[in-house]
Structure formats: structure tokens, C-alpha cells
Amino acid sequence: VYNQSLVATMISTLGAERTEEVVQGWVANLAAPPFANDTAVIEAIDAGRCAVGIVNSYYLGRALRDNPELSVAPFWPNQGDGGRGAHVNVSGAGVTAHADNAQGAQAFIEWLSSGEAQGLYANENMEFPANPRIDAAPLVEGWGEYRQDLINVSEAGRLQAEAVKLMDRAGYR
Incomplete structure (x- = not known):
């Protein structure tokens, strides 16, 4: 559901066509099927099963608090000039x-x-x-x-169903 909201904000900002290209890129680059939860993503990155994943920052914070030796670090996307900021x-x-x-x-x-x-x-x-x-x-x-990406939250809510359909078309399940 978190990625669904991320995709909804991307549709609002980038448009459906560009967003679908991005999500297709995610699918093409999957090292494994999407994980069921954020902790599994963090563990897979730490184990070298994949190089990057999308997780909520608080899961990473708790994982690093409990195990400071994890080889996982945050990356804030879309920070450059003209970037929309990180999804929140x-x-x-x-x-x-x-x-x-x-x-x-x-x-x-x-x-x-x-x-x-x-x-x-x-x-x-x-x-x-x-x-x-x-x-x-x-x-x-x-x-x-x-x-932060400061999208109008009601716009993201309005685009939830479209985001689900787009993710399905792109093969992100």
C-alpha cells in the first residue's frame, strides 16, 4: 500500500505514461519478487541479494538501532535541481x-x-x-x-485506483 501511494504521487507529478515507464523499470531491475514487508527488504539488501529497495525510513531506523553493523543506508531520491523531493x-x-x-x-x-x-x-x-x-x-x-515531495494528499488519494491498475499493467505485484 505504501508503494501504491508513492505511485499515485508519481502519476500526479510525472503523468501516467512516465510513471508507468518508471515502474516497468523497477520490475525489469528486480533481483527478487517484491518482498512482503520492509524488514525483509532491509535484510535482503544487507545480505547482498539486492542493491536497493523502497522502505519506510522508520523500519530502517529500527533495524540500524538494533544492529548498527547493517550495511544498509538511506538514500533520498529526487533531491537534485528540479527534483520533486522524497515521497513521504x-x-x-x-x-x-x-x-x-x-x-x-x-x-x-x-x-x-x-x-x-x-x-x-x-x-x-x-x-x-x-x-x-x-x-x-x-x-x-x-x-x-x-x-520532501509536497504533493496535495487528496490528489494522491484520488489516484489510488489508477496507481493500482498501472502497477498491475507494469507487472509490479
């Missing part, structure tokens, strides 16, 4: 109109964005904090600055 997954929260405890739900969402909760996400789960006042874990901070 977005998490969101909301309260439904018919929630039994809307006030409690809003308080919970506010806590999730607080320094306390964002510090837990950053330091325990190795995620980049959504709250800009909170620093990432030192290991993650050590990866340096990167530019």
Missing part, C-alpha cells in the same frame, strides 16, 4: 460527526500531536516527528536533511 507517507486523524465521545477523541488527537507523543514516535519508533518542535532521534537526524 502521511498519517492523519479525524473525528466522525457521530462519534460517541467527540471531545475525548479530539483530546486524544491533540495528545498524539503533542511533544510527549511525538517524542515517543521519534525515539521509540524512529519516525520523523510530525510536530516540528520535536527533534528526530539522533540516529535519524544523522541521515541529514532532505527535501
Whole structure:
């Protein structure tokens, strides 16, 4: 599903034809079938089964925290002049109109964005904090600055079905 969102943002930015060419290139360069999870990708890179993979940064952060000897490092794509920046997954929260405890739900969402909760996400789960006042874990901070792809998230959502069809046509399963 993460790669599906990545492909949706690529369709929005690059257009469907160019995105399909890129995904076909991924398929043509697969050293193994796509792995079921990010940890398996990281382990395959470390074992030399493949040279590169697409993973969420927090999985890499946790893997390197647990085993600093892994021969895997992040690479931020699309950083050069005119590059759109690296894809970033977005998490969101909301309260439904018919929630039994809307006030409690809003308080919970506010806590999730607080320094306390964002510090837990950053330091325990190795995620980049959504709250800009909170620093990432030192290991993650050590990866340096990167530019994010700042696509309108609703556009990515609108293109999800098209992304799935494109990936299927390209043979990425």
C-alpha cells in the first residue's frame, strides 16, 4: 500500500505514461519478487541479494538501532535541481460527526500531536516527528536533511485506483 501511494504521487507529478515507464523499470531491475514487508527488504539488501529497495525510513531506523553493523543506508531520491523531493507517507486523524465521545477523541488527537507523543514516535519508533518542535532521534537526524515531495494528499488519494491498475499493467505485484 505504501508503494501504491508513492505511485499515485508519481502519476500526479510525472503523468501516467512516465510513471508507468518508471515502474516497468523497477520490475525489469528486480533481483527478487517484491518482498512482503520492509524488514525483509532491509535484510535482503544487507545480505547482498539486492542493491536497493523502497522502505519506510522508520523500519530502517529500527533495524540500524538494533544492529548498527547493517550495511544498509538511506538514500533520498529526487533531491537534485528540479527534483520533486522524497515521497513521504502521511498519517492523519479525524473525528466522525457521530462519534460517541467527540471531545475525548479530539483530546486524544491533540495528545498524539503533542511533544510527549511525538517524542515517543521519534525515539521509540524512529519516525520523523510530525510536530516540528520535536527533534528526530539522533540516529535519524544523522541521515541529514532532505527535501520532501509536497504533493496535495487528496490528489494522491484520488489516484489510488489508477496507481493500482498501472502497477498491475507494469507487472509490479
